[in-house]
Amino acid sequence: MNKPIFLIGFMGSGKTTVGKKLANCLHMNFIDLDQRIVERIGMSIPEYFTQYGERNFRELESQILKEQQDERAVISTGGGSPCFFDNMQWILENGISIYLYLTPKALHTRLQQSNIASRPALQGLRDEALLQFIEEKLDERAPFYKQAHIHIDQINTSLDTICQSIE
Numbered sequence: 134m135n136k137p138i139f140l141i142g143f144m145g146s147g148k149t150t151v152g153k154k155l156a157n158c159l160h161m162n163f164i165d166l167d168q169r170i171v172e173r174i175g176m177s178i179p180e181y182f183t184q185y186g187e188r189n190f191r192e193l194e195s196q197i198l199k200e201q202q203d204e205r206a207v208i209s210t211g212g213g214s215p216c217f218f219d220n221m222q223w224i225l226e227n228g229i230s231i232y233l234y235l236t237p238k239a240l241h242t243r244l245q246q247s248n249i250a251s252r253p254a255l256q257g258l259r260d261e262a263l264l265q266f267i268e269e270k271l272d273e274r275a276p277f278y279k280q281a282h283i284h285i286d287q288i289n290t291s292l293d294t295i296c297q298s299i300e
């Protein structure tokens with residue numbers, strides 16, 4: 134494989150967890166785009182959102198995404214990364230993309246159990262309001278995610294199948 138693999142999907146879809154495992158079984162490097170951004174800005178993503186706003190975050194995210202040149206890497210993107218500017222087009226042209234799909238209900242369960250404070254888009258959302266937000270945002274973002282080369286139902290697909298499908 135001489136192209137990077139981009140994992141895309143909604144917050145809570147398991148991009149980081151699956152990315153690490155995939156990198157391991159394919160003997161590739163693992164890059165977490167959010168982590169790269171945090172290293173660059175020297176603060177957490179919620180802090181950056183508060184101080185500089187989402188627009189500046191999206192510009193920086195796009196710039197750091199397009200700096201990724203490691204052909205031997207599995208890259209876990211942020212949930213919004215493919216949905217701004219020409220990022221999805223760039224992802225399609227520069228690597229193999231995998232969409233980790235989960236239903237809004239499954240995402241809701243996982244996000245309720247996760248650290249909501251680390252995700253600025255979810256601040257203050259719980260229960261029904263969180264589910265409604267997920268349904269609306271997923272509708273908005275699905276046209277980008279669905280352009281991915283490979284679609285994976287993360288809950289029902291074992292990692293071995295994922296590895297085999299792209300080896």
Ligand code: S3P
Pocket residue numbers: 142143144145148167178210211212213214251252253254
């Ligand atoms: C975002 C998702 C986050 C992070 C930022 C914005 C989004 O990444 O990039 O908080 O808009 O969906 P994860 O998908 O890794 O949570």
